[in-house]
Amino acid sequence: MAIVQTSPGRRALTKKSAAVEAAPxxxxxxxxxxxxxxxxxxxxxxxxxxxxxxxxxxxxxxxxxxxxxxxxxxxxxxxxxxxxxxAAPSVDEARDVFGARRLLEPALLEQVTERATARDIAALRAHVKKERAARAANDRQAIIRLSGEFHLLLAQIAGNALVLEMLKELSSLTCLIIILYDAPALPACPHEEHGGIVDAIEKRDLRGASELMVKHLDHVESSLRLVSEQSAEIDLQEVFAPGLR
Amino acid sequence: MAIVQTSPGRRALTKKSAAVEAAPxxxxxxxxxxxxxxxxxxxxxxxxxxxxxxxxxxxxxxxxxxxxxxxxxxxxxxxxxxxxxxAAPSVDEARDVFGARRLLEPALLEQVTERATARDIAALRAHVKKERAARAANDRQAIIRLSGEFHLLLAQIAGNALVLEMLKELSSLTCLIIILYDAPALPACPHEEHGGIVDAIEKRDLRGASELMVKHLDHVESSLRLVSEQSAEIDLQEVFAPGLR
DNA sequence: GTAGACTCGATTGTCGACAATATGCTAGCG
DNA sequence: CGCTAGCATATTGTCGACAATCGAGTCTAC
Incomplete structure (x- = not known):
């Protein structure tokens, strides 16, 4: 599990301005x-x-x-x-998240390439455009959010509500993971890779789209520093008795 | 949503024998x-x-x-x-469940064929054997349960805890769906198809295993009577104003 | 100066009671 | 005789209070 406590002594919530009206x-x-x-x-x-x-x-x-x-x-x-x-997903958990996405999303594209209407493609293109704008404006939060939503859009086109839900969860988790493991400087988000996927979908090129998707996910994952630095017990082993186990 | 109320006036729980010791x-x-x-x-x-x-x-x-x-x-x-x-999944929801499994499980086999040890294969074979026994004994409940567990075993071998959880949920839902939509007479479960999948895994034949898995899922799904008989609102539309919408 | 036990504060877990709501039944009315 | 309105009941939703638990900090002994 390895909860990574935020360093300066468990920072708790600071009370927000008093918006005390019952929220549903x-x-x-x-x-x-x-x-x-x-x-x-x-x-x-x-x-x-x-x-x-x-x-x-x-x-x-x-x-x-x-x-x-x-x-x-x-x-x-x-x-x-x-x-x-x-949550502060451990390295293993983060890998599992990407693993799950690698299973779901390329396979999902089969239905997407089959079923995507012109309207759908237009929506995808519009979305990619928004992403581009956000990247131009260097709005990191918008970039992350939009980047996730792109994948949800695909799930929506595929038309399986259950899978859509699953991807929603995976997407949120991915955000968390990016925050945790990203080298904080670079955006670590897809440079136009989404656009390429849309191209492939429009051409009904399932093979190409799937490959791009896998490459895309790999790319995101490998841009993270997913090495177990903060996994307490194992590190102690490694630090004080390296090599010998 | 279309909850199918069990016909004779909402049968509620009948109190079990008084095992009144606090359960965790x-x-x-x-x-x-x-x-x-x-x-x-x-x-x-x-x-x-x-x-x-x-x-x-x-x-x-x-x-x-x-x-x-x-x-x-x-x-x-x-x-x-x-x-x-x-829950009483609607026909659409049932289709989504099978759809999700068709996405996950064949893809999952890639890792399984790569990583399965001899030990794993033995476990799979043992499981198939149990299934055969249950089928011989005509123990319908055991058949359904074991049939689900086989797929979980595969997820376990693949080694992704998250995917394992997802499949657990999908598996339970599948049980529910089988109960709901199965023509109650025939077992509607795989006749030895699991065995074939294990064979393919042992031969590290990803292609073959995936195909068998898809066929297997299709087979289970098509053995159900997944036609919308009981979907309230739409049926009413269709029944009383056919064609016109 | 350090280790260990103890106390205290903060936070969660659980319970019981009460309010809100939907459903089925009954009675009254057209 | 059918239909609507209202009542009664069964069940859930919500709240506040209390008990249990954990962690931190402190105090003492060595």
């Missing part, structure tokens, strides 16, 4: 997810039920159900009797 | 899942919190969290202010 459960969920994937809540931060309740103007129990849902989606991890924390 | 949350979950996939709780049955609480010797709140989890996994559907019911 869905909204609370959305807003927390938004805060996480835009890394206003960095991995490792504790989510204190009472404070969240106060912020959203609801009681703890409602916050609790939302946190449970987030836990199921692995966006937060809850430690029994200790609380809920924004 | 995990156990409650397991037992309910077990009851669902072995169709001791048929699709559509209402799960009344208080009665479950009594059965398991816990308070309603604990049952509540378990039901929430089951809802997230789509094994039960909750209607606000009305309660939780064992």
């Amino acid at each position: 459960e869905g909204e609370i969920y959305e807003r927390i997810v938004g805060a996480i994937i835009e890394h206003r809540l960095p991995p490792g931060t504790q989510l204190i039920e009472e404070k969240l309740a106060a912020v959203f103007g609801v009681t703890r129990s409602r916050v609790r159900t939302v946190l449970a849902r987030l836990a199921h989606e692995k966006l937060v991890t809850v430690h029994r009797n200790r609380g809920a924390f924004v | 949350e995990g156990e409650i979950y397991e037992r309910i899942v077990g009851a669902i996939i072995e169709h001791r709780l048929p699709p559509g049955t209402q799960l009344i919190e208080e009665k479950l609480a009594a059965v398991f010797g816990v308070t309603r709140s604990r049952v509540r969290t378990v039901l929430a989890r089951l809802a997230h996994e789509k094994l039960v559907t909750v209607h606000r202010n009305r309660g939780a019911f064992v």
